[in-house]
Amino acid sequence: MRIQMVASAAAVLTFGALLTGCGTAANNDTNNAGNTTGAAPKSNFKVGLVTDTGGLNDHGFNFLSNQGLQQAVKQLGVQGAVVQSQSANDYVPNLQRFARQGYNVVIAVGFLMDDAVKQVAPQYPNTKFLIIDDPIQGIPNVTSAIFNTEQCGYLVGAMAGLLEKQGKLPGLNSKNMLGVVGGQAIPPVTSYIAGFQQGVAKTDPGATVEVKFANSFSDQALGSQIAQQEINDGADILFQVAGGTGVGVINAAKSKHVYAIGVDADQAYLAPDTILTSAVKGVDTSTFDVIKQAVNHQWKSGIQYFDLKNNGVGLGTVNPKVPQDVQKQVDQLAQQIKNGTITVSPNMK
Amino acid sequence: MKHIMRALATPVIASLLAIIIGGIIAAAIGYNPLQVYGALISGAFGNAANIGYTLAIATPLILIGLGIAISFRAGLFNIGAEGQYWVSVMAATWVGYHFTGLPGWLHVILCLVVAMLVGGLWAGIIPGLAKAYRGAHEVITTMMMSYTGILLCKYMIEDGPMRKPGYIPESYPIPQNTWLPTLIPQSQLTIGIVIAIVAVVVVWFVLFHTTLGFQLRVVGSNPRAARYAGIRVPLYTVLALGISGVLSGLAGGVQLLAIDHRLAEGFNTGYGFTGIVVALLARNNPFGVIVAAVFFAALSTGGQNMQQVTNIPASLTDVLTGLIIFFVAAERIVPQVIQWYKRWTSRASTSISEEGPKPA
Known part of the structure; x- marks a missing residue:
């Protein structure tokens, strides 16, 4: 009795599943539409x-x-x-x-x-x-x-240093201090920070850079907390290299009316008034380039470096509040890195 | 037979309901449910390699689910299996890379025994004693011990003494002669699955064919009656949580020797929590645990293939898992639905067949 009942219930349910399946078989073509008009x-x-x-x-x-x-x-x-x-x-x-x-x-x-x-x-x-x-x-x-993220780290560091030295940006204090929040002390993070330190030292040698690690890439609340500490210590431009934790850093900077610098992607959209620029890592260009190499039978094994010269790293959208002359000086430094006059070390002090 | 069917009805119907609702959701966001489930099933069982992936994930789930089922049988909720799993991996890793002079088989046994002891300690001694003699609720204590354990492990590989110098935070690897042999080439399936199945048989025997198992179950169904009958309830509380932790520890040890070979962030898989759902779906039956663990492992590996083939987000498998948990937890819904169905068919059948006796 009970067995029959369960069996018939199961049959009804399975039949229902089949019906649902048939009803929508028509609209699965849209999924493969990666290749649209005008494409290769x-x-x-x-x-x-x-x-x-x-x-x-x-x-x-x-x-x-x-x-x-x-x-x-x-x-x-x-x-x-x-x-x-x-x-x-x-x-x-x-x-x-x-x-x-x-x-x-x-x-x-x-x-x-x-x-x-x-x-x-x-x-x-x-x-x-x-x-x-x-x-x-x-x-x-x-x-x-x-x-070579030390190169874009260098450029955002140089920009931050110049702004600190001028002190014209609204909201900056006179302590000449910058903050960095890192996700973890691993090379993909520390190379950015190393560049940042060298960039600041180049344009504003008297500035202090406070570096703290969150030991997490996903804890927004912790990022915000560390950022608050640094702001209380006197930092007024914060560079975050901390993935999801960094979003908390940006939010803290926004609520305390100081400035932040984005990382990896162009993060200006997260807080357009707060973010001065972003140290951008061209994972998109490099992925595209390597696929292209493979398609054209030009595959190279081993390590390929992506730097300022081949647009592998660079700056994101620059905040309009950053004065023209500062931007010009940063561009000059970028030129000098490209032609080898300046070499940036990926190792932190 | 009847009794087996009755035991199977709720989990099977819960899973079916979840699969149907999942199919409706897939259809609603524009995918063909038949294609989606086809990719799910072929991804989980389509060829030898896929079966290998599925059983490899099922291995830790079986062991952890088994442990949690035992604690449920004794009326205790060991929610901290995740932490017991981590700390036992930490201990086994340490033993693994320190005592390198041992012969392979002995080293394997040593690692597994240490993992089991540490897992048992983390679940049984501290939360078990606190529950037995101070009444501290095990849901709180096992959970807190779990966080403590996981954070301790992370400290060990991020800044602590186990960190191997280099790019990624991870411990030193264990020597190759301790790796468990692979069953299907190029897959992650090892003899770990055999260990898991042996554990299931042992637990089934202990639970249902020994005095220890009987007393454990009595404590679980009615601790007051158990005390009245002269069973030492505190002892069985510690034992139940301890055995539960031993099995989580064994899961960690097997996972280390079979797949990861070192302590790293990769252990962050949530098996300790999925194990709770495995035990629930299996209704704390040791053999049911095997089926439930394979089912959830299949959802996981099949879900990855489903994404690859149909582009559907893998989070659909999370939705399915959530729905199954919902229906299993809300098991009263199932008899209710059956009753409605019964009323509906009996009304239909009485209106059609008015003459003749009704079939019993």
Whole structure:
């Protein structure tokens, strides 16, 4: 009796599922519409992108890398697919799955996938792997995109130094002090900070730079708390290199009417009045470039550096409150870095 | 038979309801549910490698779910499995890279035993004793111990003595002769799954065929009656939480030796919390735990494939998981629905077949 009842209930439910399925079979064409009018002819070249656990909405490198992929889909006609890893245990299966399905290039976003790429790449020698922000050498089918972020860090530091020295920006105090909030003391973060310190030292040698680490990339409240401390100490321009934690830094700067500098992506949209500019890492350009190399049979294994010269790093939108002469001096410094007159060290003091 | 069907009805119907609502949601945001579920199933079980991924994720879920099921059986809610899992990995890693002179098999056993002891200590000794002798509620204490444990582990690899100098915060790796052998080449499936299944059989035997298991269950169903019957309730409280922690610790040890080979942020997978849902869906039955763990592992691996093939956000699998938890937790809804259905069919059938006796 009871068995019958359960069985018939199950049957009804399954039938319902089938009905729902049939009702909507027609509208799944829209999903594959990466390739729209005016685009390059669609090729069989397939590119898969695996995000780290930050996901595509991270305002940072996962987001940017996908931008690069979408650009390649439009301009080069490649086929793109994205998978967002839910946990660190998804990295290896996700990379393997793309490789096994015959994808030509597989992009691993972020140094967290270092182990996974080292494990998977030798198993699939015919697939090319790109890893962002992590140096892997000696595997012929792996290329690493490394960003000389000390250079853009230097430029935003120089700009902050000039503004401090002039002291004309409304809201600046006379303490000549700058604050930095880092996510973690790891090279992709410290290289920015090293550049920032050198940039400040160049344009405003008397300034003090207070550096603090949150040891988290996702704790907005903590970011805001650390920023408040630095503001209370007298810092009036804050540079954050802390992912999601950094959003809290920007919010604190906004509510205390001081200034902040964005990182990785052009973050001006987060707080247009507060953000002076952003130290931008061109994960999008580098992703696009590497896909292009692979399509054109110009694949290079090993480390590829992306710097000011090849637009791999740079400045984001500059706040209109920043005076023209300051911008001009920063541009000159950028020129000097490009032609080698100034070299910036990636190591923090 | 009847009794097995009755036990299966709620979780199966809960899962089906969740799958149907998930399908409706997928359709509403513009995807074909059949295609989505097709990709989900083939991603989870489509070929040997995919089955390997699924069972690899199921391994820690089985062990943790099993531990939580035991504590539920004794009327206790061990919510801190995540922390027990982390600290046991920390201890096993330390043993792993310190005693490198041992033969491989002995080293493996040592790592697993240390992991189990530490897991048991973290769940049983401190929260267990606090509950047994001071009445401190285990939901609070296991949770707090969990946070303490996870933060301790993070300290160890970020600034602490276990950090390997270099780019990424992680510990020194354990030597290769302690890695568990792989069952399917190029997959993450190891003999860890065998350890998990053996653990299930052992727990089933202990729970239902020994005095210890019987007394544990009596304490769970009625602690006052248990005390009246002369069962030492405090002892069984500590034991239940302790065994629960031992199994979380074993999960951590197996995961370390099978997949991660070092302590790193990668342990941040939430298995300790998914394990609670596994135990709930399995209704604390040891063999049910295997099915429930494979089910959630399949949702996870299948969800990744689903994204890759159909572009649907993987968060749909989170939605499915949430719906299943909802329906399992709100299990009274299911008999209610069945009753409505029964009333509806009996009304329909009486109006059609007026003559003849009704089938029993």
